[in-house]
Amino acid sequence: xxxxxxxxxxxxxxxxxxxxxxxxxxxxxxxxxxxxxxxxxxxxxxxxxxxxxxxxxxxxxxxxxxxxxxxxxxxxxxxxxxxxxxxxxxxxxxxxxxxxxxxxxxxxxxxxxxxxxxxxxxxx
Numbered sequence: 001x002x003x004x005x006x007x008x009x010x011x012x013x014x015x016x017x018x019x020x021x022x023x024x025x026x027x028x029x030x031x032x033x034x035x036x037x038x039x040x041x042x043x044x045x046x047x048x049x050x051x052x053x054x055x056x057x058x059x060x061x062x063x064x065x066x067x068x069x070x071x072x073x074x075x076x077x078x079x080x081x082x083x084x085x086x087x088x089x090x091x092x093x094x095x096x097x098x099x100x101x102x103x104x105x106x107x108x109x110x111x112x113x114x115x116x117x118x119x120x121x122x123x124x
Contacts, residue, residue, distance in 0.1 A: 067091040
């Protein structure tokens with residue numbers, strides 16, 4: 001066990017990694033989806049959002065410029081139930097923003113119609 005700890009200590013001294021947090025990184029919530037949340041990670045002009053909904057998740061990504069990003073569905077945890085969504089994120093500060101649903105298909109599987117706008121807030 002001591003050898004493993006020694007090797008880990010030596011490796012940690014020789015490996016350097018730079019972790020830079022984006023200004024919108026964190027966990028976000030909205031009142032319109034009270035039992036869900038979103039992990040948001042932004043860096044170097046790109047944003048990734050992971051929506052957590054019970055045992056399921058959906059990943060979205062897209063470019064971010066200034067305080068706005070247009071993201072689209074990448075993949076979901078449920079391969080039999082998948083929607084194609086485009087969303088505009090507009091951050092009004094580092095802890096609040098708005099989401100606008102640009103489009104969603106198939107329409108019968110969408111939670112919100114196109115054009116829906118709601119607030120999001122960062123909780124950590």
